[in-house]
Amino acid sequence: MRFVTWNINSVRLRIGLIERLIDALSPDVLCLQETKCPDEAFPHAPFAARGYAYRHIWGMKSYNGVAIISRLPLMQMGQRDWQGRADCRHIFATLPDQTEIHCLYVPAGGDVPDPDVNPKFAHKLGFLDEGAAWSREQKVSRPRILLGDLNVAPLEQDVWSHRQMLGVVSHTPIEVEKFTAWQQAGGWIDAPRCFIPLEEKLYSWWSYRAQDWEESNRGRRLDHVWVTPPLAPALRGAHVLRAARGWDPKPSDHVPVIVDVG
DNA sequence: ATGGTTGTGCGACAA
Numbered sequence: 713m714r715f716v717t718w719n720i721n722s723v724r725l726r727i728g729l730i731e732r733l734i735d736a737l738s739p740d741v742l743c744l745q746e747t748k749c750p751d752e753a754f755p756h757a758p759f760a761a762r763g764y765a766y767r768h769i770w771g772m773k774s775y776n777g778v779a780i781i782s783r784l785p786l787m788q789m790g791q792r793d794w795q796g797r798a799d800c801r802h803i804f805a806t807l808p809d810q811t812e813i814h815c816l817y818v819p820a821g822g823d824v825p826d827p828d829v830n831p832k833f834a835h836k837l838g839f840l841d842e843g844a845a846w847s848r849e850q851k852v853s854r855p856r857i858l859l860g861d862l863n864v865a866p867l868e869q870d871v872w873s874h875r876q877m878l879g880v881v882s883h884t885p886i887e888v889e890k891f892t893a894w895q896q897a898g899g900w901i902d903a904p905r906c907f908i909p910l911e912e913k914l915y916s917w918w919s920y921r922a923q924d925w926e927e928s929n930r931g932r933r934l935d936h937v938w939v940t941p942p943l944a945p946a947l948r949g950a951h952v953l954r955a956a957r958g959w960d961p962k963p964s965d966h967v968p969v970i971v972d973v974g
Numbered sequence: 975a976t977g978g979t980t981g982t983g984c985g986a987c988a989a
Binding site: 773819919923965 | 977978979980981982983987988989
């Protein structure tokens, strides 16, 4: 089973890049974030044509939006509001083998890392706390995989410069603390880091604002795949498809993260 | 310290 997650930053604008990803990697389950697409406008046909008969989507106009695209049947599909907002950040489904899939898009949190002056950062911190509470309610003994743009780069080697990023939203100590508490609350295992050493730099996002993203290489690992302990023995490998950042003159600022299971 | 770019959809706003 191959799982892939990708913050696509508009599913309609980049449907061609998604087709290229599918043809190159042939995922069994593809989770997308920032589809920026109301459900009635979702481009179903390219997925159906490639054998992805099962699609669970939840989108809205302009912002956010998530999708689970699958070759295998999706059962018990649902969605969850976070921080009291129905803003299309989390959907879930269950595979025939009873593995629960969660596709998630955590708010970015704005620019200023102070919850007293920046409501978006306060929202993000509340969201991370809610993540811990949500995971604490669940049985760690169930096979479960969570994929998405979690908008936190937790480890020192998940950012280009730990020291220079300590005051930058996505790598501040308070975010990392809450992110780690969430991870521990659910017994979540960081799947890519089971294969890529902690000492090795690993990024899934590069800003659009850099003059040359590849040359400056000031990336962050914001996109994650977590699994519960029952899936850990079945983990087979993980990759970050850095090349996808250069596939097109107008790429997503995120690249796909791939995890093979079973 | 500042500004740098992108998507949506034609205003800002979010990232």
